Amino acid sequence: MFEKTFHATHPAMMAGASNGDLRDRYLVTGLFRAGELVLNYSHGERFIIGGAVPAGQSLTLPPHSEPDSAAGQPLLSRREMGVVNIGGGAGSITVDGERFEMAPRDALYIPMGSRDVRFEGDSARYYLLSVPAHRACALRKLSLSDITPMRRGSLETGNDRSIFQLILPHTCASASLCMGMTILEPGSVWNTMPPHVHERRSEIYLYFDLGEDDRVFHYMGHPDQLRHMVMGNEEVVISPPWSVHMGCGTRAYSFIWAMAGENLDYNDMDVKDICQLC
Template structure:
């Protein structure tokens, strides 16, 4: 048997992209605006990225009018990570309280979701990833303490970091969504090092806990012809399966990673030698 791979926005396309076009196709900004729910739908594995920062009142969503289904999650699952102050998520009448770096898995079939902050002067920042799902899994809150940590990298190479798995078969199962949070050790600047490709999954990075003046230089593209995007706090970069994804920051930062595709094998990757990057 053979399997031909066809790309939507393929690696050949970005050869002619200037900075503005590259950012418009792969960077999502402005997700966390006060008292607004913002979603972006991408045809890269039909991922939906969302952000909500309730300050003065709860924010509700759940309609599927924009995607042609009765409800947003009629045929989808969702992960909601809290990147701010303590907040609550109400899913069809069931209330969950999320502290900073807690993640809520919302299974297929949820109808009405409402998010709120406990304190207006320390609002929650809810970051969402939603992907198509073909199976039902129960809603589940995964606290920071319940995540599975992996210590990676080396201080001498400035890439020491702790990766925490949340929505993952070893922690909280889902249909196709994987989601976690990576924190860099003090003095380290590089993430996802060494770089790699995972042909069978796409990934989205949401960078956070960054000072206003800092940026992450996010590298993407084919290994032999890389491109870069400058990323600020709260920005999201989409990484198609054909692209590397790695970055270095000018100051401390963390990021949420979300993946979907053909499998949930976290180590199903093709490493790329640093010497092969161009």
């Protein structure tokens, strides 16, 4: 069912880890394959990280295959899910018979207990994130036009960006999933400034809107022992609770961030001054 399982890691494991080790432990690739629905599992907050590219077909969220006691049950029987169409064309998602038209950058919150979830669209590319839930909230579609973005940074400092808070208490209720999209303005390349750490929750980043020859340098690790990974378009990185996360690209890009953990407070973070990093 899951293409790869990512285990939770201790910060001491960073010492002596090669670039290949870092990529194996934290980088998720190959999510968006035409005609396929791909799922990965992370023990950090029990995230399911996936991609669905219908390419003219209808793709259905699969049921649980393990353990034996759960085999055959709907994947969202005890989970909630956030979905964003990152493709260049429109599509649709049907949840238990209710159909939602999904333009590019539209998001859909799918509650715990949903049984039949189907993805369609010739040019749609769906990014999926799911975490365990303790209650069912309302099924809801969100468009960027429905949300007043937070404006942060400036062109002078290379981080002029708009932050769209898609799934947070003041925009869309959830049990534990927080999710949003940040879009950098042309000429800006730095994200997540100032850098910070979430001690009480993990975070997942998807970088997209990059050209074939563009890359993002994603920084992680303890503030005083920073490491980096070089990432391409539509690749995902898992950020453990003890790790700084920030990135710099070769051009402007977009990224989707998602968190789950102890609370839903967007401002629950330990901010690090850029001069503290080494």
